[in-house]
Amino acid sequence: MSKPVVATASLAGCFGCHMSLLDIDDRILQLIELVEFNKSPIDDIKTFTKQCDIGLIEGGCCNSENVENLLNFRKNCKILISVGECAIMGGLPAMRNDIPVEECLREAYINCPTVDDNIIPNDDELPMILDKVYPCHHVVKIDYYLPGCPPRADLIWEALVALLEGRELNLPYEVVKFD
Amino acid sequence: MGTNMESTVKHVIKEYQHDKTRLLDIIRDVQSRLGHVSDESVIEIASELNVSQVDVEGVVTFYHFFSKTPVGKYAVYLNNNPTAYLMGRAAVAKAFEDEIGVSFGETTSNGQIGLFNTSCIGMNDQEPAAIINNVVFTNLTPEKVKTIVNDMNNNVSVQDMVKELGDGNNQHDLMKAMVKNNIQRKGPVYFTDQEVGIGLKRALSMKPEEVIEEIKKSNLRGRGGAGFPTGMKWEFCRQAEGDKKFMICNADEGEPGTFKDRVLLTEKPEMLFEGMAIGGYAVGAGNGVLYLRAEYMYMKSYLENVLKTLRGKNILGKNAGGKDGFNFDIKIQMGAGAYVCGEESALIESAEGKRGEPRNRPPFPVQNGFMNLPTSVNNVETYCSAPRIIVEGGEWFKKMGTAQSSGTKVLSVSGDCKKPGIYEVEFGTTIQTLLEMVEGRTAKAVQVGGPSGKCIGKKDFGKRICYDELATGGSMMIFGPDRDILDIVHNFMEFFVEESCGWCVPCRAGNVLLLNKLETIIAGNGTEKDLAELESWCKIVKSMSRCGLGQTSPNPIESTLQNFREIYESKVQKDSNYVHAFDLAEAVKASCKAAGRIPNLGAH
Numbered sequence: 001m002s003k004p005v006v007a008t009a010s011l012a013g014c015f016g017c018h019m020s021l022l023d024i025d026d027r028i029l030q031l032i033e034l035v036e037f038n039k040s041p042i043d044d045i046k047t048f049t050k051q052c053d054i055g056l057i058e059g060g061c062c063n064s065e066n067v068e069n070l071l072n073f074r075k076n077c078k079i080l081i082s083v084g085e086c087a088i089m090g091g092l093p094a095m096r097n098d099i100p101v102e103e104c105l106r107e108a109y110i111n112c113p114t115v116d117d118n119i120i121p122n123d124d125e126l127p128m129i130l131d132k133v134y135p136c137h138h139v140v141k142i143d144y145y146l147p148g149c150p151p152r153a154d155l156i157w158e159a160l161v162a163l164l165e166g167r168e169l170n171l172p173y174e175v176v177k178f179d
Numbered sequence: 180m181g182t183n184m185e186s187t188v189k190h191v192i193k194e195y196q197h198d199k200t201r202l203l204d205i206i207r208d209v210q211s212r213l214g215h216v217s218d219e220s221v222i223e224i225a226s227e228l229n230v231s232q233v234d235v236e237g238v239v240t241f242y243h244f245f246s247k248t249p250v251g252k253y254a255v256y257l258n259n260n261p262t263a264y265l266m267g268r269a270a271v272a273k274a275f276e277d278e279i280g281v282s283f284g285e286t287t288s289n290g291q292i293g294l295f296n297t298s299c300i301g302m303n304d305q306e307p308a309a310i311i312n313n314v315v316f317t318n319l320t321p322e323k324v325k326t327i328v329n330d331m332n333n334n335v336s337v338q339d340m341v342k343e344l345g346d347g348n349n350q351h352d353l354m355k356a357m358v359k360n361n362i363q364r365k366g367p368v369y370f371t372d373q374e375v376g377i378g379l380k381r382a383l384s385m386k387p388e389e390v391i392e393e394i395k396k397s398n399l400r401g402r403g404g405a406g407f408p409t410g411m412k413w414e415f416c417r418q419a420e421g422d423k424k425f426m427i428c429n430a431d432e433g434e435p436g437t438f439k440d441r442v443l444l445t446e447k448p449e450m451l452f453e454g455m456a457i458g459g460y461a462v463g464a465g466n467g468v469l470y471l472r473a474e475y476m477y478m479k480s481y482l483e484n485v486l487k488t489l490r491g492k493n494i495l496g497k498n499a500g501g502k503d504g505f506n507f508d509i510k511i512q513m514g515a516g517a518y519v520c521g522e523e524s525a526l527i528e529s530a531e532g533k534r535g536e537p538r539n540r541p542p543f544p545v546q547n548g549f550m551n552l553p554t555s556v557n558n559v560e561t562y563c564s565a566p567r568i569i570v571e572g573g574e575w576f577k578k579m580g581t582a583q584s585s586g587t588k589v590l591s592v593s594g595d596c597k598k599p600g601i602y603e604v605e606f607g608t609t610i611q612t613l614l615e616m617v618e619g620r621t622a623k624a625v626q627v628g629g630p631s632g633k634c635i636g637k638k639d640f641g642k643r644i645c646y647d648e649l650a651t652g653g654s655m656m657i658f659g660p661d662r663d664i665l666d667i668v669h670n671f672m673e674f675f676v677e678e679s680c681g682w683c684v685p686c687r688a689g690n691v692l693l694l695n696k697l698e699t700i701i702a703g704n705g706t707e708k709d710l711a712e713l714e715s716w717c718k719i720v721k722s723m724s725r726c727g728l729g730q731t732s733p734n735p736i737e738s739t740l741q742n743f744r745e746i747y748e749s750k751v752q753k754d755s756n757y758v759h760a761f762d763l764a765e766a767v768k769a770s771c772k773a774a775g776r777i778p779n780l781g782a783h
Contacts, residue, residue: 064780067763102773122774129770139761141706 004053004164007077008040011066012093012133013059016150017084018042021056023153031157034164039076048076054163055079056156057142059086061134062093065127074140079163083156085149087136094133101131147176187212188223199228200550202238202532203515206245214290215249234533241534241680243297243516244473251286251293253331255279256310260299260435261667262593262656263306267320271307274321278328292331298518298674299435300474303593303656304361304600312337313476315358317345348445353481360442361600364616366587367579368567369560369603375449376494378566382457383502385569390461391417394565396573398585402560403429403521404628404652405727406584409564412555415545416462419553424464426455427549427556428509429526431472433518434629435674436654439589440559442601444471444478447563448485449494452509454562456499457569459507462555467509470526473516482511518678522726523556524548525680536680537726560589560653580606584645588653592617594626595659610649611640619657624664624743629654630671631731633738634664664743665701665750668735672697675732686729689720693736704760705751714740 010018018041024031037043038052055077061067074080085091096104109120136142146159155175162169191208195201205224210216216224216239225232239245244256257263257272276282279292286293302308305317314337316327330340344350345359362370382390395410416424428451432440443451455467471479486509490496499507512530520526520535527549529535548554564586568576577585584606593599596619604613614622626634627644628651635642635649642648658667672694681687696713699705717733717740724730740747764780771778 064763064767067761067766101770105770105773120774122776124776124779128767128776128778130766131769132766134761134766 003034003036005038005050006035006040006054006056006160007038007048007052007073008042008056009058009069009073010041011057011059011069011087011136012062013084013086013091015041015058017056017058017087017156020084020148020150020153021156024157025153027157031160034161048072052077053079054081054160056081056083057087057136058083060090060093060136061130061139063127063129067130067139070136070139079143080136080140081144081146081159082136082142083146084151085147087142088145088147090133090135091149094135097132101129105129184213184217184220185223188220189227192224192227197228198532199230200530200532202228202230202235203242203529204513204532206235206239207513207515210245210250214252215246217247221247237534238532241517242473242514245515249286249290249293250295252291252334253311253337254293254295256295256297256300257283258298258300258302258306258308259296259670260303260306261658261670262303262436263308264670265594265658265662266306268307270321271319271324274324275328278325292328297474297516298678299433299437301432301438301441301472302358303436303438303591305359306593310474311340314338314341315356315474315477316341317357317359348481351481353484354445354478356477358441358445358477359600360445362442362446363592363598363600364602364604366589366603366605368576368587369443369447369450369563369589371567373450373567373570375453375489376492376500378450378569379453379456379460379494379500382460382565382569383500383505387417387461387463390457390569393573394461394568397564397568397576398573398583399561399564399568399576400584400646401558402564402588402652403558404434404631404650406646406650409557409561412545412557413458413461415543416464416553416555419546421553423466423550423552424459424462425549425552425554426459426462426464426467427523427526427530427554428455428467428469428559428562429521429523429556430475430559431470431514431521431526432475432559433472433521433678434631434652434654435671436591436593436626436629436656437652438591438593439601439653441475441478443559443563443589444475444482448482449489450563450566451559452486452489453494454565455509456495456507457565458555458557458562460500460502460505462553464553464555465506465508467507468530468549469509469511470514470520470530471511472514472520476513479511479513486511517680518674519680519726519728522728525726526556527554534680536682537728539725558652581643581645581647583647588644588651590644590651590655591653592619592655592657594655594657595619595622595662596657604644606645607643609641609643610635613644613655614640614657617657619659621659622657623660623662624658624667626654626656626658626667627651629656630674630735631727632734634668634735634742635738636742639742664739664746665697668739669694669697669701671735672732675728679728679732683723683725683729685720685723686725686732689716689724689729690732692716693720693733697736699760700747700750702760703750703752705747707751707753710740710747710751 039048055073082088221235225235307319308317347360349356349358399409400406517535520529524538525535544554590602596617627649676690679686717737720733
């Protein structure tokens, strides 16, 4: 039987969740035994080359590229998991959600004292900024959520292994407490 | 202006003898004289009363009818209860906006008129209704709105804008209200001609313990909705230790759809005050407080006058009822617009001049209530029962109703029926019988007990109105076949979000999350999973909240999920992977406009 295929992406996130995934330390060797990676920053595969079983999404959607990426993941992954605060709730990037996007752009590109170009970037190649930062499940259907900022390595590990083995998660309080 | 503000505040506070517990009255007076309670006024009030600014600020911002910004010479508060919408509220609201030229939540630039939404004002049987500077306007139409706005622009006094008066005591010189009683059905307990004072006389001829015993025998239970046995409450209060004790009447009838206390206060205030005196005698209290909701300000002078008359007849005051050594008097405390103050410990906090936030219990108010003294808080209707029970006997009362719910209940019926109004019916009456009585046979749903109660459908119309089947504080809203149930649920959830006092997280945040989730579903973007989550979140909010508000606020969702699940089911997506809520074109519009680029949706 072929190994389950995993893909990962960081949308409007800080890569902290990916770092946390790497924090599983030497278990990464076991992980390689357990699964095959497809599109992911971990192996630097840029486009899906086959249908995947699990997609891990870090970060929410702040621009059109994030949305496109996420839709693509939904299409190519049987199970999609929001990993971390930003994917689940928008996180730090969503702090701009109460401020109109025009105001944010003006502040960043026009009114900011260290800027001298006085132009809001408008090249057609650039992703278009969304009016606010959306959590992933507001854009596509998400199957599971792994909370944390970032979720602990143990949490990601346990969740992945449990999913692969088709059993219930065993999450001691220490792994999911955030206080 | 500054000095005027200072002198006004100083003057008001002097009138209340620098009494911190009168903070609500002080703020109301300052607001009515200055048009709002500014930051400077807050500082001045705090320094004059020697309390922290935060304490004053906290109270000003807690209550609906206090404002830190000018509310206008005329402040229009239009009720936004679902029943109002059934009766044409949308057109009336639009007429107000068009005629005044501002949106809701705004005041005209010349400071003449402010326009605001408000929760149920107790006029559900004569909607759409609004309160303008404490005067009630009922059965509004776009045409009437035109006249009213015209009058306001021409500085006509609010009272002169009332063209026709209601029935009964609404016509009293001190009330002159256009409010109608709409008493459709009188029963044997509340709307009778029992002579004022004979209940108290009889009670005073008994020992206090015997009075409590008689109330216990009647099996009278709290009429506000919770149904706690009144005799037991009085007994606890009597047994509690305290130099002074208080009888408080909860006339903060805030449950949307309830207005029966308004009618009892209008037609039977003597019976209410007599009941409070009987209770006072039974528990050993010398002081009564009528906590009257701000929406009923128009009754205040009238009720003050009733109290004066009763003092004149020696039913209240020194040696009340002619009993040597029994001194009992009642004062009126006005609320300021907060649903949560219907909860007894929140009401007590509010009556003490604070934010109306519920207290931790125990200790219960009967041990540690108003001013930390033993206090019995009872509903208007509960007190009105006492003189009748004392005169006719507990057995007589117990014979009516069901085993667990004795006597009759005054119901406030509104919505899609031919005869809305007040109905006194025996406990045990079925919803079906009631619907026939009120001529609302086409009903698709009945909201029993207001938003905090249950929304039931046809299959439950055979159930009985009583504490153990369908409990109600009196609110009965009827919804006809064409009404959108989810729209009503949405309205109720918005209400709870607005009225949560914010003290505990499950209620403060939980209700917002429930509302958001509901909106997702209504918009057609929910999934089966959202329904399951909605259900489980309802349970969390109910079980984790600190007071009755959060413990019941998920009821509109929970009971409709139970009784009208097919409506939710029809709204959610079944096996779609995509949530169609997200509209990329819409989401990038603003940023593309700011950057001066044309959205390029194809490329992404």
